[in-house]
Amino acid sequence: MYTIGEFAAYGRVSARMLRHYDAIGLLTPARVDAITGYRRYESSQLSDLTRIVDLRGFGCSLDDAAEVLSSGDRDAATRAILARRREDLAVSIAADTARLALIDARLSRLEGARTMNRITYTSLPAVTVYAASGIAPGGGPDNVSPVVDRILPPLLHSLQESGVDFREPGIFWYEPVEGSDDLRVRVSWIAAGDPVEHPAWEVVTLPEVVHAAVFDYRGDMRGIGDAWQEFMSGLAEAGVTMTGAGREVYLESEPLPQSHWLTQLQQPILRLPSKH
Template structure:
């Protein structure tokens, strides 16, 4: 059966994409033309390629990345690959909806506070803190915020727990997390730790780190889950500025009560080293 051939302009019009996008799909290898005229360089597409073009358009409209689309088109079992891609995209969209819902709640709370209908009660304690020795591991997040930090914590925390238990150590509470900007980078160093034993033991899988004492620490206690902790951090920072201080070192999260699977019961001290401006 002879294929019908289309110029790049005709093929683009059928798929309702631009000629520039077809050239891009060719350049990255997910939809090369059926034939390229050696003399003129003109691209021609066959009618049998319409299915691939329409699939690309559909998946792009659903927000799938070109790498994933290319994998679907290259799969020996395209139906299974397509189903897997759609399931992954659905999970991503659900996570995005949850994040957007949480942002809407924060906006509503902020608007109520501005209108005087619901102000957040802030109690910041300024006090010194002793040095503490911990068993720690480090990961890198693309930026601050629970959406960036939480996946890193979820990735490195189980390994830390296994390493401490394998060394014969105990998972001593409270856990201490601290964060530092990575020089010459937009990344954030995420440090996850448990309080060390009275006689700290070296072992593979973690470092023994002594967190220095803090002369003056601004401390705000956060009650509740991790997705909402950003609001408490923002409140702490605003209060620090209002009280005439500035941040003078890495901030910490001290997990005072975090043993339950129900994060609504968690108690976390948010700690920022400060000094008077």
């Protein structure tokens, strides 16, 4: 039998870790001296310890290790645990890769022209659109994107099937729902010619905007929230007062890959900044 120090050395763990495994019932000593409290381990327990160490090295939890050790078929249990861990890692890597791309994009913009230099000011003519809407439980891509994915395809299908005359670009805008954290999401295409009423859409006229700030964003939709943040920060720095709902105008989109899309962010403002 091995002392706790010997067993720890062979298993490449600390004696403190073995005491922890004992305390939680994961790997208990084969014998504990009733007088001294010294722990002793058998050679056969080394395979249990190495399996625990392996699983921990793959980022598996102690609960995962306990599940394997208590299984009648440890190899099958290990395969199942590792397959599950692999799926978790794949999801995590994808999320981190997306965040890395956003960070790179932000660094690139920070190293280039200042945001205020990328904001332009203009007026926006009134425009009539065919729109569909849905409710998101808040702002940000995580809340808004699922709503867009739900309402956009049926609207486009209905417009195409009806034969109504409509044209690009697509225009999206967002309105807070009074008394809640919800956001009404509206997606639309421009009505060409006299607008036609239909149960599948709303005919909406977006009013003329005398003063609007404009910010162009090129990239996929994962970065649209970051682009809005940069836009809003630039407007705050310029000291302008915003009024009304902001718009996203998809100047260049499908069939281009999203990384090449050009989206114009438009925000109505009360008046032009003094230094404009």
